[in-house]
Amino acid sequence: MTTTDPATRKVASYDIYYTQILNPDASINGELPAFARDPQQLRAMYALMVQTRLFDKKAVALQRTGQLGTFAAALGQEAIGVAIGHALKQDDVFIPAYREYGAQFARGVPMSDILLYWGGDERGMDYPQGTAAYHDFPLSVPISTHVPHAIGVAYATQMQDRKAGREARVVLASCGDGATSKGDFYEAVSSAKVWNLPIIFLVNNNQWAISMRSSRQTGAQTFAQKGLAGGINGEQVDGNDIIAMRLVLERAIQRARNGEGPSLIEAITYRLHDHTTADDARRYRPEEEVQAAWERCPIKRYKAWLEAQGHWTAADEETLISEGTASVEAAAQAFRNVTPEPPEAIFDHLYATLPKSMQWQRDEVAARGPVKGGH
Ligand SMILES: [Mg+2]
Known part of the structure; x- marks a missing residue:
């Protein structure tokens, strides 16, 4: 609102920033961060994105052939999980929703465990000892209920780390756009800054909450601004741009580690698959919208850029697909070989x-x- 009433004055105003480095046409905005000048790291991020997609495809095939329960695909959202996986340190705590498989793989969750979980077997949540994932949380299908849990974890780690006089561990909780409409989310945001916790809320805005379009989910201009009411830094990033995604996450993680408190990051992406294998998005979503979203696919632009930089070749691609497919097939077989619990x-x-x-x-x-x- 604006006012000419001399009795009324503005007391606060805010800005929401959006970061995008790698555009859909594979051109670059601004300077590349240090990690994006290291070909080894660039190639590792690409390999994990492709591995996630190969896994996704196999999981959907297993469900379609009656070998797996309902599955939530990460198709089109691979950059978010992979960026989380590369940005967090081993001792940090990841508290995921259910589409950030890339992060879980990076932290040591075997692909067969994720299959086991969606196959209805609780043991798929018991991640291997000695991995970063061992102290992470299992993926959370209930919407937003894990976000207040993350506050409890961050409160505990902050207390322990201060007592021990060691570097702060950071907690990262991911959730979807729809999850931000829940009371749990607002309660967590409200507590985070009051206690100045080392926590990141990563909102995966894939434009849809099952069949509910984002514009019907909230009257707010952005999801990032949902942090403002709690006094939290909120910003947007192109969630299909692996470079910007990792940079923005690393900045927020560093702030949290330095004692500068929580952040809310809205990663803008698009759900190219149905909500889950129990959904048929053709019933509510125009095909043209999905086709347009494929043009912004995170793997397509990143591959084009890597190739143009001379960091990736057709032979690299062939090896990656062949080895990645073999590891996915091995994971599927390991899953089939597990004797079901009584x-x-x-x-x-x-x-x-x-x-x-x-x-x-x-x-x-x-x-x-x-x-x-x-x-
Ligand atoms: Mg969503």
Whole structure:
């Protein structure tokens, strides 16, 4: 609003910034950050993006052939997960939603564990000891419920790190655009700055909350500004630009590590797949919109730029696809080889001591024996 009333004056104003370095046409804005001048790192990021896409394709195929439960694909959003995976340190804590597989792979989650999880087996959340993922959280399908948990984790790590006089660990919680409409999200944002926690809220704005378009999800001009009410730095980044994505994340992580508190990053991307394999987006989403989004695909632009820089060749691509496909096939086979848990296992991880009201149900399920067909 504007006012000419001398009794009313402006007391605050804010700016929201957007960062994009690698454009969809593979041209560059501004200076490249240091990591983007290191061919080894550039190639590693590309390989992980492609690996994520190969995994995604296999997971969807397993679901379509009745071998996997519902699966949420990361198609078109690979740069976000890969940037998280490269920006976080080993001791930092990642608290994911459910499309940042690239980050999980980078932190040591085996592809077969992700398949196991979507195959309905709790053991797929038990990540291997000795990896960064071991102290991360499992992926969270319930919307935004993990975001307040992240506040608790950041509060605890901050207290422990201060007591031990060591460098602050950073907590990164990712969630979708739709998750920012939940009370859990606002409660977390509200607490984060009050306690000046070393936390990053990464909002993966893929334009759709299942069948709800972003413009119907919020009246706010950006999702980034949702941090402002909590006193948090909020900014936007092109989530399909791996270079900008990693740079903006690394800046926020460094601020958090320096004791400068939380940040909210809105990564703008597009969900090229259906919401999950249980959805058919053709029912609510125009095909032209999806086709236009393919032109902004994170892998396409990055590959074109790497090739133009002489950092990637057709032979590199061939090796990557062949090795990546083999590792995905091996993961699928490892998943198929897992002996399913007995059905009563669903009662075994929720309570330290199972309440009596559930004990008889567990007994009844156990008495029926294993379900035929396995995964
Ligand atoms: Mg969304």
